Amino acid sequence: MTGALETFFHEVNESLIMAIASIRTNKLRSILTLLGIAVGVFSIIGVMTAMGVLISSIENGMTFLGANTFQVQRTPAMMTGDPKEMVKVMNRRNITYEQALRIKESASLAKAVGIFCYLNSQKVVVAEDGKKTNPSVNVSGRDIESFLANNWIIDEGRLFSQGELNSGSHVAILGADVVKKLYPKSDPVGQTIRVDKHKYQVIGIVKSKGSVLGGDNESFVLIPLSTFFSIYGKDQGFSFKVQADAMAIDDCMEQVRGILRTARHVPPAAEDDFSIISNDSLITQFNEFTKYLKLGIIIVSSIALLAAGVGIMNIMLVSVTERTREIGIRKAIGARKINIMTQFVMEAVLLSEFGGMFGIILGIFGGNAIALLLDAQPIIPYDWVLIGFLTCSLVGIVFGVYPAWKAANLEPIESLRYE
Amino acid sequence: MNNSYVINLQQIKKIYDMGGAEEVQALRGVSVQIGKNEYVAIMGPSGSGKSTLMNIIGCLDTPTSGLYEFNSINVSEMNDNQLAKVRNKEIGFVFQTFNLLARSNALHNVELPLIYAGVSSAERKRLAHEALEHVGLGDRVHHKPNELSGGQRQRVAVARALVNRPSILLADEPTGNLDSKTGDEIMVLFEELHTQGNTIILVTHEEYIAEHAHRIIRLRDGMIEADEIVKNRKSITTE
Numbered sequence A: 001m002t003g004a005l006e007t008f009f010h011e012v013n014e015s016l017i018m019a020i021a022s023i024r025t026n027k028l029r030s031i032l033t034l035l036g037i038a039v040g041v042f043s044i045i046g047v048m049t050a051m052g053v054l055i056s057s058i059e060n061g062m063t064f065l066g067a068n069t070f071q072v073q074r075t076p077a078m079m080t081g082d083p084k085e086m087v088k089v090m091n092r093r094n095i096t097y098e099q100a101l102r103i104k105e106s107a108s109l110a111k112a113v114g115i116f117c118y119l120n121s122q123k124v125v126v127a128e129d130g131k132k133t134n135p136s137v138n139v140s141g142r143d144i145e146s147f148l149a150n151n152w153i154i155d156e157g158r159l160f161s162q163g164e165l166n167s168g169s170h171v172a173i174l175g176a177d178v179v180k181k182l183y184p185k186s187d188p189v190g191q192t193i194r195v196d197k198h199k200y201q202v203i204g205i206v207k208s209k210g211s212v213l214g215g216d217n218e219s220f221v222l223i224p225l226s227t228f229f230s231i232y233g234k235d236q237g238f239s240f241k242v243q244a245d246a247m248a249i250d251d252c253m254e255q256v257r258g259i260l261r262t263a264r265h266v267p268p269a270a271e272d273d274f275s276i277i278s279n280d281s282l283i284t285q286f287n288e289f290t291k292y293l294k295l296g297i298i299i300v301s302s303i304a305l306l307a308a309g310v311g312i313m314n315i316m317l318v319s320v321t322e323r324t325r326e327i328g329i330r331k332a333i334g335a336r337k338i339n340i341m342t343q344f345v346m347e348a349v350l351l352s353e354f355g356g357m358f359g360i361i362l363g364i365f366g367g368n369a370i371a372l373l374l375d376a377q378p379i380i381p382y383d384w385v386l387i388g389f390l391t392c393s394l395v396g397i398v399f400g401v402y403p404a405w406k407a408a409n410l411e412p413i414e415s416l417r418y419e
Numbered sequence B: 001m002n003n004s005y006v007i008n009l010q011q012i013k014k015i016y017d018m019g020g021a022e023e024v025q026a027l028r029g030v031s032v033q034i035g036k037n038e039y040v041a042i043m044g045p046s047g048s049g050k051s052t053l054m055n056i057i058g059c060l061d062t063p064t065s066g067l068y069e070f071n072s073i074n075v076s077e078m079n080d081n082q083l084a085k086v087r088n089k090e091i092g093f094v095f096q097t098f099n100l101l102a103r104s105n106a107l108h109n110v111e112l113p114l115i116y117a118g119v120s121s122a123e124r125k126r127l128a129h130e131a132l133e134h135v136g137l138g139d140r141v142h143h144k145p146n147e148l149s150g151g152q153r154q155r156v157a158v159a160r161a162l163v164n165r166p167s168i169l170l171a172d173e174p175t176g177n178l179d180s181k182t183g184d185e186i187m188v189l190f191e192e193l194h195t196q197g198n199t200i201i202l203v204t205h206e207e208y209i210a211e212h213a214h215r216i217i218r219l220r221d222g223m224i225e226a227d228e229i230v231k232n233r234k235s236i237t238t239e
């Protein structure tokens, strides 16, 4: 038994050497064929790598959500584009201040609940000397726990005082991008800024967390919640961000969901009429969102691989014809059918795998270009690398079998006579 | 039937159907027995069926009818794998046109039968080297066929035919593509191989080459015309 196994490995090894030699001697033709495979594998690995980078950057907490926090808001972070779903979401009632307060009071598992309210439109911020930001600044009203829930650290200046929060003072804390734009050289603390017609005194700036997913989401102005009410009214929609202990985050989420459902009178069987956004839910939504993209890529790649497989079959048939005499010689000196078969299938598989490897390497580099763009950690999608590799091996086998079978069944004397 | 024959042919016929009513009778009932350590020359004019007969003996071709026993085993009852095994282990075939793998060097060409015999790599290298030394090509092992002379190529082919220590060596006009001096060198080699105990069947149409054999079988129109023992055997010497 071990003898037979040894002979088999031996044969595989020999076929491998022979296959490599014959690929070498037909370099150009082989390269053209394996290019087809490479393209198919490249597209799939490239896209999967890029998505992997995005997912891992979400996982690494490089989003607006810090570690162990989740955010509750009226609408989901991403929508699939299903019109029915959209209508449903649009008809949801706002989260009211009272509901948010109720969470703050009753959610015992939460470490911090930051309530905030923001405008649907983004604003231009003007400095005293007339410098302006782009109209892309988010203005939001905040309570004190928002800073905890967001892991915002005051770099310079100070937080809102309780007095300022109660009285609705016109004070503001700036995000790093606004500071960069308006006060590139000077100290912003103590300066006055203007948003719409309203003036605020800058009392602090939030320490930059570094660029996140390439966006300028440190382009914000924070004002006390009460100030926000007095200017923009209290019937805006509220969102709140909850921070919990790592161990208790799931329980905390359930608790918050329960309280909010009760507060909003959601019937027991009905689904939530609000959205809880966590890193996990972001990944789920991202996957949902990109499901069709993935499917499309898989279909396109499959077609490319199928075409490449036909190419391999073609080149192998030519190869069999060209090497009829060689096959005859091998048979004359004792090659069995299985030997010839193994050799040609192996050659097709190798051809396919070389192409696949090429595609995998290109795909990993191509897909990680997005990591470079986002300043994220590059990744290697091992599962897809394996799938890609196995798929092209399979392509080699499937499309190599017929030519190999043809070669194996040549009559020795006929093939020796072949000119 | 005497069981000591290596080759036993009874009424072997080979008919090529050329389509329609046309057919070529390449062999028309050949019966012959060849024993161990014989040195037989097959002679005859072109088209008399010499190659056809050799291919059948070498298990490369199958007769239309007749009985062929190789070492007392009926060849027509063998399956593909058994035939491959006989071709691999029992028969060494030397062709007029050498039939070496053009892309492989001498060593690999000689190794090939050992690969199919399942011999391990180190042992293969050793045996192939030995066989090439034996035919006087110990210093040409890494040359490809196109880097070798005709005579050297045929020596590689002989080394390949012998490397698995077959029961019988078949050679179909092995000197046909060589000049007479190189041809003689190959004949010297066969003579040596015979004295070392090899059984040899050789096709030639040169009388002076045939005279080195012990027995001459003459074919004409697919039939045996004469089967004679050589009385005054000549020994080949090359000056």
Ligand SMILES: Nc1ncnc2c1ncn2[C@@H]1O[C@H](COP(=O)(O)OP(=O)(O)O)[C@@H](O)[C@H]1O
Pocket: B016, B024, B025, B026, B044, B045, B046, B047, B048, B049, B050, B051, B052, B053
């Ligand atoms: N594959 C074939 N198809 C048809 N006829 C063949 C084939 N091979 C050989 N022949 C015929 O059989 C006869 C014997 O051929 P062959 O054995 O090659 O002769 P020799 O080797 O003695 O010159 C010839 O008439 C030849 O034309």
Ligand SMILES: [Mg+2]
Pocket: B050, B051, B052
């Ligand atoms: Mg002939």
